[in-house]
Structure formats: structure tokens, C-alpha cells
Amino acid sequence: MHQLDHLADVARSAVRIGTELIKTTRPHTVTEKADRDTFTEVDVRIERDIRTYLAEATPEIGFVGEEEGRSDVNADSPFVWGLDPIDGTANFVHGVPLCGVSLALIQGDRTVVGVISLPYLDLHYSATASGGAFVNGRKLEASKTAKxxxxxxxxxxxxxxxxxxxxxxxxxxxxxxxxxxxxxxxxxxxxxxxxxxxxxxxxxxxxxxxxxxxxxxxxxxxxxxxxxxxxxxxxxxxxxxxxxxxxxxxxxxxxxxxxxxxxxxxxx
Structure with missing residues (x-):
């Protein structure tokens, strides 16, 4: 658990890099990667900057990003970081303030650390496996709705x-x-x-x-x-x-x- 808490702190620091770039940068280049599916130079910059940060903070853990794919994975590590640098790129391009940075630490087929930041709304979520989920330091609980x-x-x-x-x-x-x-x-x-x-x-x-x-x-x-x-x-x-x-x-x-x-x- 102590290791996961430490890695969650690393993930939150990494995601803050993307949060600041989204809040302070507008896209200038929009590139088609498939039919009506695009990415921007901001997506790429966030992915590269977070990849660099994580490589320094956790060199033993591999990385895979949505835009530029996988870094070399340490064969001895059970973990890999997975990043979506801007989830909701179309919203970001059009100025709709519903987009976020999403980073997961994946162990085998399960996520053990998850961090999401919604920069324009100043909402920052995180969770560790069996450690609860939080937003801006407040513990989260799903709704009690039954209908x-x-x-x-x-x-x-x-x-x-x-x-x-x-x-x-x-x-x-x-x-x-x-x-x-x-x-x-x-x-x-x-x-x-x-x-x-x-x-x-x-x-x-x-x-x-x-x-x-x-x-x-x-x-x-x-x-x-x-x-x-x-x-x-x-x-x-x-x-x-x-x-x-x-x-x-x-x-x-x-x-x-x-x-x-x-x-x-x-x-x-």
C-alpha cells in the first residue's frame, strides 16, 4: 500500500503537467489520425512532457501513451503507466471546457492507481486499489439512486x-x-x-x-x-x-x- 500511495503522488504530479498546459495553451495544429478523429500539438506535448517526467521519477516502469505509443518496458516491472493526454480532444479544439488528463498505473490486467484532472473545472480525482477514491481531497461515493x-x-x-x-x-x-x-x-x-x-x-x-x-x-x-x-x-x-x-x-x-x-x- 505504501508503494501505491507513493506512485499515486507521482501520478498526481505528472497529471498536473498536463493540467497546466491545457489551461494555458490553445491548439494551433489539428491533425487527422482517422475519420473525424483528431489530435493536436498540445496532446503530443502533454504526452511527451509527462513521459519525460515519469521516466525520471519511475525509470523502472514502462509507459504507453495514446498519441505516440509505448516506451521500452522494464521486463522486471509488473507495472506500466497508461496516459490519455487529452480525453475529449474534440471538445478541447472547439473550446468546450469538458476535457481531461487521464493517467493509470496498470498491473497486468488491472489498474492500481488512477488519476484524472478536469482542468477547466478545477476538479482533480485519484484512487488507489483498495484505498478509496477522492476529488480535491474529499472522499467519493457513488449515488444511492435506485430507480x-x-x-x-x-x-x-x-x-x-x-x-x-x-x-x-x-x-x-x-x-x-x-x-x-x-x-x-x-x-x-x-x-x-x-x-x-x-x-x-x-x-x-x-x-x-x-x-x-x-x-x-x-x-x-x-x-x-x-x-x-x-x-x-x-x-x-x-x-x-x-x-x-x-x-x-x-x-x-x-x-x-x-x-x-x-x-x-x-x-x-
């Missing part, structure tokens, strides 16, 4: 690129089902926001019809440590190998999973 009709549920971005049309038919069907069952549906455009706000009780559920490790790893740990339930659409515990991500306050987890499963079965 879908009283729930706010976030849904992840619609698909881009190959097979987007087919994938989005299912997502649109899911949005329609949610619209008829929950109090409100929200799309924040950032998995970091979805999972951190689930942990904080600002929302009651979050559905991401994909499982991108660098986008989700930190948030999954933070939400779990706050008491949220994170599942695959199979109903099994969510892992790095899961196809989908269904995250919810305990009181609505079964209901939300049933809604997702029903929608998937109808659309296949």
Missing part, C-alpha cells in the same frame, strides 16, 4: 471510422431506449468526465459501447473505489478484454445492464 426514472445516464460518443454506421445504429437504439427510461441522457464527449462524475455521484450511470484502455483505465478504478459497479455487456466484471463498458451506481446497475442487453439483442 432508472430518477437517474442521469451518460452515453459515450458515437462511433467514427470503419463500420461507424452499423455501430451507430445500435448506439442510436440505445439512446432511444435510455430516453424513454431514465430522467436524462447526457453525452459529455469524455469518458474521463463520465466515470469521474459517476464516482462523485453527479451522474448515476455511464455507458461506453467500446473499451479503449487508455481512455477508461483510470476512470474505471476511480468509479469502482467510489462504490460504482463496472460491467461488460455480458454481465461479467469489466476488464481490459471487455467489449463494452456499463458503469452504474449499485442501485441501478442491474436495471441498466438489462436495458443494454435488451437493446443489443434487438439490434443483432
Amino acid at each position: 432508472l426514472t430518477k437517474s442521469i445516464v451518460a452515453i459515450g460518443d458515437y462511433a467514427l471510422g470503419e463500420d461507424a454506421a452499423a455501430k451507430n445504429r445500435q448506439r442510436i437504439d440505445l439512446t432511444a431506449e435510455l430516453a424513454s427510461k431514465v430522467e436524462r441522457v447526457r453525452m459529455f464527449g469524455s469518458a474521463a468526465h463520465d466515470l469521474a462524475w459517476l464516482a462523485e455521484g453527479r451522474i448515476d450511470g455511464a455507458i461506453v459501447m467500446s473499451n479503449q484502455t487508455l481512455d477508461l483505465a483510470a476512470g474505471v478504478l476511480i468509479a469502482r473505489e467510489a462504490g460504482a459497479i463496472i460491467l461488460d455487456s455480458t454481465g461479467n466484471t469489466h476488464t481490459a478484454a471487455s467489449k463494452h463498458t456499463i458503469a452504474a451506481a449499485p442501485g441501478i446497475a442491474d436495471q441498466l445492464l438489462e436495458l443494454v442487453q435488451s437493446t443489443i439483442s434487438k439490434s443483432t
Whole structure:
């Protein structure tokens, strides 16, 4: 536990580098990496600066970033850092203040340290495995909501690129089902926001019809440590190998999973 607490301090210091760059820098170059999926020179600078910091602070631990990939991993280390330098790049480019820096320390197939910063909102989240989750030093707890009709549920971005049309038919069907069952549906455009706000009780559920490790790893740990339930659409515990991500306050987890499963079965 002492080692994880130390590594959490390192992670928080690393994420502050990205936080300051987001708050003080606007993008000048927007580059297409796939159909309507972009990155900026700010994403790259944050990733490089955090990579450099972590290489000095924890030289024994490898690193993988969303924009420039993997550094050499020490074969003797059970850990690797995983970074999404700007989760919500499209929001950042357009000046929408919903984006964040997301850093996870991954051990095998599980996250043991997760840190998320939402720079424009001055909200800074962190968690360690079995150590609880916190925002700005305050302990987090998922909501007590027990009814879908009283729930706010976030849904992840619609698909881009190959097979987007087919994938989005299912997502649109899911949005329609949610619209008829929950109090409100929200799309924040950032998995970091979805999972951190689930942990904080600002929302009651979050559905991401994909499982991108660098986008989700930190948030999954933070939400779990706050008491949220994170599942695959199979109903099994969510892992790095899961196809989908269904995250919810305990009181609505079964209901939300049933809604997702029903929608998937109808659309296949």
C-alpha cells in the first residue's frame, strides 16, 4: 500500500503537467489520425512532457501513451503507466471546457492507481486499489439512486471510422431506449468526465459501447473505489478484454445492464 500511495503522488504530479498546459495553451495544429478523429500539438506535448517526467521519477516502469505509443518496458516491472493526454480532444479544439488528463498505473490486467484532472473545472480525482477514491481531497461515493426514472445516464460518443454506421445504429437504439427510461441522457464527449462524475455521484450511470484502455483505465478504478459497479455487456466484471463498458451506481446497475442487453439483442 505504501508503494501505491507513493506512485499515486507521482501520478498526481505528472497529471498536473498536463493540467497546466491545457489551461494555458490553445491548439494551433489539428491533425487527422482517422475519420473525424483528431489530435493536436498540445496532446503530443502533454504526452511527451509527462513521459519525460515519469521516466525520471519511475525509470523502472514502462509507459504507453495514446498519441505516440509505448516506451521500452522494464521486463522486471509488473507495472506500466497508461496516459490519455487529452480525453475529449474534440471538445478541447472547439473550446468546450469538458476535457481531461487521464493517467493509470496498470498491473497486468488491472489498474492500481488512477488519476484524472478536469482542468477547466478545477476538479482533480485519484484512487488507489483498495484505498478509496477522492476529488480535491474529499472522499467519493457513488449515488444511492435506485430507480432508472430518477437517474442521469451518460452515453459515450458515437462511433467514427470503419463500420461507424452499423455501430451507430445500435448506439442510436440505445439512446432511444435510455430516453424513454431514465430522467436524462447526457453525452459529455469524455469518458474521463463520465466515470469521474459517476464516482462523485453527479451522474448515476455511464455507458461506453467500446473499451479503449487508455481512455477508461483510470476512470474505471476511480468509479469502482467510489462504490460504482463496472460491467461488460455480458454481465461479467469489466476488464481490459471487455467489449463494452456499463458503469452504474449499485442501485441501478442491474436495471441498466438489462436495458443494454435488451437493446443489443434487438439490434443483432
